Amino acid sequence: MVSPVTKTLAYIAACWRTANDDLVDSVIVQLTAQSFDKPEVIHERLAAVLLPLLLSLSLFATSARCRIPGLQHLAREVAQRYLDHAHAHPASVAPAALNSIVTSLVTTGQSDLILALVLPSIERIPIGADALRALLEEVHAKRQDIAVQTSLMNIDDALAKLTHKYAGNVILPSPIIATNSITKCSYEVQQIADILEGCLRMQSFTGYLAILDRLLAPEKLTKANAAYIKHILVPLIPELRKVIIDHGEYPTLSVFSAAFQKIMRAWSEVVLGPRPPPASVDISALKRRYVCQNVNCKRILQFLTNKPEQSETWRSVGRFVINHVQRCLAAHATPVATWNSVATDRYCITVVKKDVLFAPLRWSAEQRNGLEILRSISSNASELPVILGAEYVRVIDALQGRTGVSATGATSHTLAIHESSSTMSTAPASATSAAAPSVRRTAPVPVTSPTNAADATQFLKSRAEHDALAVTATVPAKPVAGSSDPVMAAESPFIEAPLTSEPTSSPVSQAQTVLNFFPIVSSKRSRNSSVAPATATPMLPSAFGSMPLSHPPKSSTASSVAPYGSDPDPQAKPALVTAFDSHPVTTRRGYSRPYSNPARNTLRVAASSMVASTVAATTASQERPRKRRKATYDPEDVIELTD
Incomplete structure (x- = not known):
């Protein structure tokens, strides 16, 4: 038709x-x-x-x-x-x-x-x-x-x-969209940028400003709409700058800079917020305690110590894995987290951080995001204060965790945002930063392979003294009065303080300390992970492999060796050497097999001989006090063990 x-x-x-x-x-x-x-x-x-x-x-x-x-x-x-x-x-x-x-x-x-x-x-x-x-x-x-x-x-x-x-x-995104569906925020940001670009293309500045007034209405910049500010307004900043520059305009003009100022002020007040007090829970201590090698435990520890999210859920992990994870959490993470497992949902577990841990981690993550936001506004350190105007000082104070600073007293702040580093460098131009608490770092002992028994003995003694001094504990950092150190402002609110211990003076104690650093493990084969001591401790790299930073506590379940010096029986030395030589190593398929190293065996036998000689000398001196004889160490006692 x-x-x-x-x-x-x-x-x-x-x-x-x-x-x-x-x-x-x-x-x-x-x-x-x-x-x-x-x-x-x-x-x-x-x-x-x-x-x-x-x-x-x-x-x-x-x-x-x-x-x-x-x-x-x-x-x-x-x-x-x-x-x-x-x-x-x-x-x-x-x-x-x-x-x-x-x-x-x-x-x-x-x-x-x-x-x-x-x-x-x-x-x-x-x-x-x-x-x-x-x-x-x-x-x-x-x-x-x-x-x-x-x-x-x-x-x-x-x-x-x-x-x-x-x-x-024109339809603009509401704060409810950012709260309910974060995945739609990127699409909404592109739609807003397209609308604003159309206004500038038609040379309609009144329409451009009217749309921004709707986006930045005071009722939308409240605490309840933090997701709207974080996921819609903040990603809109680089799009705004691109639209402005593409049409030959300047972001420093007041008609354009007002939007940047409002967004940054809302972000610093609502999203970043005041700096929380340092956490009463020691994150470094948590990392030292939570040393389970299970892959799920590693993920949970990574979530607890590094991720800014408050909760995370692992699904379809299995009943046995959930039981293992719950035991580890109950033993190490009770002060910082809560967890809940649901057996009906194919055995999923949800871990939630407590505020004592979540607040400092979240603030540190938002602080790093703030530096990226400032770079998206302008990477020129001289242009950024012009764009932000009076808000520049307030934003810098907020990023440094300062509150109540007057504008006249903070006008000399500078911000090195043009560098690629994500660490904030902000400080008063005329003031010297106070010395921040430092961490004592002991000089590393040169790791060399001993060539004879005397060198082996001296090497063991020096390593024992170094490891005894290297034991540190982590405590919350105390704020320094009047400190304006920019690094302290950008780092996490946790700092390590030294805790040194004096080594014992007795030769027997020194040798016992060195030998205790070697993990005594059972020969039980493990299919999933390498055999480890009953109570695992942080390991320190050395010529012997991995040496723990502290003495493993005694446990009735772990295999042990009788203390040296209690029995002068010379048969103790072969037993000790056998225990060391049976240190298992996990193969590629998950099975354990004995591992032997000639250099390591030489040092172990030398240490055993030193202990046996010292014990024998001590016993002889106690039985015949009038005929003292100095215990000597014969280099010929060193036995070379090969694979």
């Missing part, structure tokens, strides 16, 4: 080819003279006949550069009827129809009707934002052609009024 438009165009084309132009005019008059009372009939006739016919004739007249009789009458009648119908049925307005009307009015030389009829009518019609934007872009694209019959000032005034209406009708 041939459509009415096709039939009409065929008839007009035949009249045009036969030079019967007056017949074309009569056809158009007859089409526009018909009136219908029913709205649905009017809409169907406009959409199916008049608008397509108007657009086709306008395009033909433009391409053929000819004048079609009756086209002006058709454009005027269609525009009037369509706008009248739109007043009664705003939902029926289509962007393509408005564009066709504007194009036909410009083609027929009736541009004055756009400012006199179309735009004033659209201002009174509650139409959607998409149709408004399509009309604005069409008028802006043809503003030079429209200015032939009017002035550009009149066009700009009309566009400003319509853009203000568009800024009020």
